[in-house]
Amino acid sequence: MAQYVITPINENRAKRWEHVYGRTELPVKFPLPHLAxxxxxxxxxxxxxxxxAVPDALLDRLATFExxxxxxxYQEARVAVRRxxxxxxxxxxxxxxxxxxPAAPSWQPAFPFLQKVPLRPRRPQVRFS
Incomplete structure (x- = not known):
């Protein structure tokens, strides 16, 4: 199956995509837009x-944003974003x-901070006896 990508229309939108997605080229499911x-x-x-086609870390980041x-x-947003x-x-x-x-850039360099910064705070686990 062929993969399709989109890019923003202008520099301001490119900066926004860079901020939200970590890059300015995103993979999409279909080559033509759908009316929603x-x-x-x-x-x-x-x-x-x-x-x-995107890493789970990006989907988690989008879920936090949503x-x-x-x-x-977060759980509701995560389900919605993954859908x-x-x-x-x-x-x-x-x-x-x-x-x-074969030399396509990987997603990892776009998100070097993901290894260091948790996307959401960890909550202490409460165990019931």
Whole structure:
């Protein structure tokens, strides 16, 4: 199956993507946007982030972001993010086929801080006897 990627339309959006995603090229599930009815944006064309092509650490980071934004629990946001993450089509270039090269950059260098900083605070485990 071919993988498709999208990039932002301008420099400001590229900075935002760099801040949120850690890079400016994201894998998407389908080459064409789909019309979605969302609470946040209304009826807009969107791309679906390919959750299988990004590291779990990024999905956890997006879940933390979504939990703060919607004021829901981390667990609810994590389920929602792993189900689907929408990217507005009007904020990015049309999808293009990803270049299958063995020297493709890995996701790890984009997130060097992930090994050092926990994405969410660890809670002490309470054991019941």
């Amino acid at each position: 009815c969302t609470q946040r944006w209304g009826d807009v064309p969107v791309y679906y982030l390919d959750n299988t 939990a703060r934004r919607t004021r829901t629990s 689907e993450w929408l990217i507005r089509a009007d904020e990015c270039q049309p999808a293009r086929k990803a270049m299958p090269t």
